Amino acid sequence: MSMDRIQITRRHFNTGAAAALCQAAFGPSLSAHAAPTKSDGYALVARVDHDRILKAAKQYLSNKPITVTASTSPRTPGGPHDFFSEADYFWPNPANPDGPYINRDGQSNPNNFSGHRKAMIALSIQMPVLTSAWLLTRDRRYAQHAADHLRAWFINPETRMNPNLEFSQGVHGVSTGRNYGIIDTLHLVEVARAASHISPAVLSTADRAALNDWFTQYLHWMKTSEKGIAEKNTLNNHAVCWALQAAEFARLIGDTSTRIEVLTQYETIFLPNQLGQDGSFPKELVRTKPYSYSIFNFDVMAALCQSLLDAGADPFAFTLPDGRGICKATEFLYPYLKDKGAWPYKKDVEHFEALPVRSPGLLFAGLKCKRDDYLQLWQRLDPDPTDPEIIRNYPVRQPLLWFKSA
Numbered sequence: 174m175s176m177d178r179i180q181i182t183r184r185h186f187n188t189g190a191a192a193a194l195c196q197a198a199f200g201p202s203l204s205a206h207a208a209p210t211k212s213d214g215y216a217l218v219a220r221v222d223h224d225r226i227l228k229a230a231k232q233y234l235s236n237k238p239i240t241v242t243a244s245t246s247p248r249t250p251g252g253p254h255d256f257f258s259e260a261d262y263f264w265p266n267p268a269n270p271d272g273p274y275i276n277r278d279g280q281s282n283p284n285n286f287s288g289h290r291k292a293m294i295a296l297s298i299q300m301p302v303l304t305s306a307w308l309l310t311r312d313r314r315y316a317q318h319a320a321d322h323l324r325a326w327f328i329n330p331e332t333r334m335n336p337n338l339e340f341s342q343g344v345h346g347v348s349t350g351r352n353y354g355i356i357d358t359l360h361l362v363e364v365a366r367a368a369s370h371i372s373p374a375v376l377s378t379a380d381r382a383a384l385n386d387w388f389t390q391y392l393h394w395m396k397t398s399e400k401g402i403a404e405k406n407t408l409n410n411h412a413v414c415w416a417l418q419a420a421e422f423a424r425l426i427g428d429t430s431t432r433i434e435v436l437t438q439y440e441t442i443f444l445p446n447q448l449g450q451d452g453s454f455p456k457e458l459v460r461t462k463p464y465s466y467s468i469f470n471f472d473v474m475a476a477l478c479q480s481l482l483d484a485g486a487d488p489f490a491f492t493l494p495d496g497r498g499i500c501k502a503t504e505f506l507y508p509y510l511k512d513k514g515a516w517p518y519k520k521d522v523e524h525f526e527a528l529p530v531r532s533p534g535l536l537f538a539g540l541k542c543k544r545d546d547y548l549q550l551w552q553r554l555d556p557d558p559t560d561p562e563i564i565r566n567y568p569v570r571q572p573l574l575w576f577k578s579a
Contacts, residue, residue, distance in 0.1 A: 214540050215576035221552055222573060223309060230306030230315055233299040238325035240296075240332045244288030250349040251340040254333060256293070258357055259285035260342040273346030279461030279522045281562060290357060294564060296322055297360035301571040304367035308573060316375045323368055327387040328380055336391035338400070352403035355395065356414045359473070359568055365425045366574045372425075385426045392422045392431065405438075409456040410470040413443060417473050417568070420480040432484040439477060440491055448497045452505030462521035464509070465528060469566045471506050475499055475534030476569050478541070489541035500542040503534065510535065511550055527560035533569035 242253050249257040261281040263274035303319035306312070325332045341354025365388060372381050395401040395418065404415045416435045423431035447470070449455045457466035478488035478499050492498035509516045510529045521528075531554035539547030558564055569575065 214536070215573065215578050217540075217548070218536070218573045218576065219309060222305075222556070222571075225556060226302055226305045226309060226571070226573065229302045233303055234314060234318055236295075236299060238296070238322045238332075239292045240326050241289045241292060241334045242332050243292060246286040246288065248286060248343075248345070249340060250343070252335075254335045255340050256289050256334055256338055256357070257286065257340045258290050258342050258354060259287075260344045260351065260353070261285065263344045263347075265345075274344050281523070290565070293357065293360045296326060297363055298564075298570060301363045301367040301574060304371050305571045305573045308370060308578060313375065316371045319367060319371050320375045320380075323364075323372075323376070323384055324380060326364075328383045333387070336387050337394045337398070339398075350400065352400040352407070353411055355401065355404040355418070356411055358391075358418060359414045362417055362421045362476075363569060363571060363574065365421045367571070369425050370574060388422045389426050389428075392419060392426070392428065395419060395422075396431070408446065409454075410466060410473060412438075413447070413470055413473045413477060414568075416443070417477045417480060420477060420484070424480065429484070432481060435477070436481045436484045436488065439474075439481065439488060443474065444491075444493055444497055448502055450495065450497065452497070452501040452503075454502070458518055462523065462525075463518050464513070464516055464521050464525060465563075465566065467506060468510070468529060468532060468534075469568075471502055472532055472534040473568050474502065475537045476575070479537045479575050487541070489538065499538060503538040503542060503544070503547060507535070507547060507550070510554070524560055524562045527558065527563050530554055530558040530563060530567065531556040533572050533575075536572055537575070 241256050245253060246257060248259070249255065251257055259282075260274075262276055262278050263285075264277050264280070264282050266272055266275045300319050300322040303315045303322075307315035307319065327333055338350070338354050338358060340350040341357050343350045343354070368384060372384060376384065395415065396405075401415075404411055405419075406412065407415075416438055420432055420435045423429075423435070447454055447456060454467050454470050457463060457470050460466045481488050489499055492501070510532055513525075513529060531551060535547045535551040535554075538544065539551060556570070558567060
């Protein structure tokens with residue numbers, strides 16, 4: 174790591190506020206003056222989400238895994254094991270209905286094929302919550318059913334997905350697949366995180382090897398393919414989503430060098446080029462959904478910092494010489510998560526009314542930036558959005574998985 178690393182100045186808890194936070198979040202067994210640790214985060218989420226997790230997990234015990242082989246589209250250029258999706262914001266051209274689609278930024282085309290996306294989103298909802306329920310109860314039914322999802326998606330020859338996204342977010346008449354489609358496997362981030370918990374406990378040696386081989390192949394494709402390299406080098410939230418995927422897939426397979434590379438990318442590219450002096454994300458503010466994309470990029474970047482805590486120096490503590498860092502980004506967004514009516518920029522063209530929902534970035538930054546007000550707001554926001562567009566852009570649903578239990 175470079176010697177010019179600048180460490181952020183830590184805020185100090187007001188003694189009374191800290192005591193109230195610890196009492197409310199962790200109970201009387203922890204000292205009111207204890208500094209937050211990873212296990213403190215686990216205790217907080219376990220308390221807040223206990224009933225929510227078990228209710229959902231019991232429901233999903235009866236759901237069979239569904240993978241990409243369960244549905245197809247006549248427009249796919251790939252085979253039955255290839256993930257296929259179509260770009261959200263592309264529509265038929267009224268002037269040439271049978272010709273190439275045209276872009277309408279921020280407006281999702283409901284007629285695009287979404288079967289594979291829906292299957293992957295279902296995986297990202299069900300498998301992590303089953304794993305969380307196992308962590309809370311040690312009831313092996315939950316872990317075994319979570320493992321069934323892993324076998325179906327990544328191991329069984331009849332149902333597994335091929336480890337690439339060559340045919341993701343294609344555009345009719347323009348492209349059979351684009352680098353921007355790599356954002357679709359953002360929904361595998363928490364699956365990989367959950368797999369790191371259950372794989373040693375319930376998968377056979379052969380299944381563990383097959384699972385790691387799938388993620389090794391996919392990460393290699395992300396890092397070396399034309400689409401993967403282009404996505405890594407995008408200038409907005411797409412690059413951050415690439416980095417979070419790379420960090421978590423590398424974490425699962427024990428690829429330390431990739432995690433260090435991603436940490437460097439965060440420090441030397443994302444913060445200087447994406448974060449404004451005020452803590453905003455200027456490249457997201459110019460979109461047609463500035464509120465949604467600002468929250469989304471913040472949540473993904475905060476999750477990236479949480480992922481990389483053991484990859485080197487603390488990403489939450491790192492700042493540029495002018496003070497820009499993830500804590501600065503949280504400071505900017507917090508007032509507008511607390512009161513959407515105070516948002517000073519234009520409203521999103523769609524789904525503005527469905528936001529905000531519970532922000533994982535508030536939780537991660539609240540603990541690491543030592544802000545009890547962030548944690549209190551995190552607890553009040555809705556953890557289970559129902560709007561499909563919000564669900565599609567929700568990177569972390571089970572934060573219990575992101576902390577050590579002891």
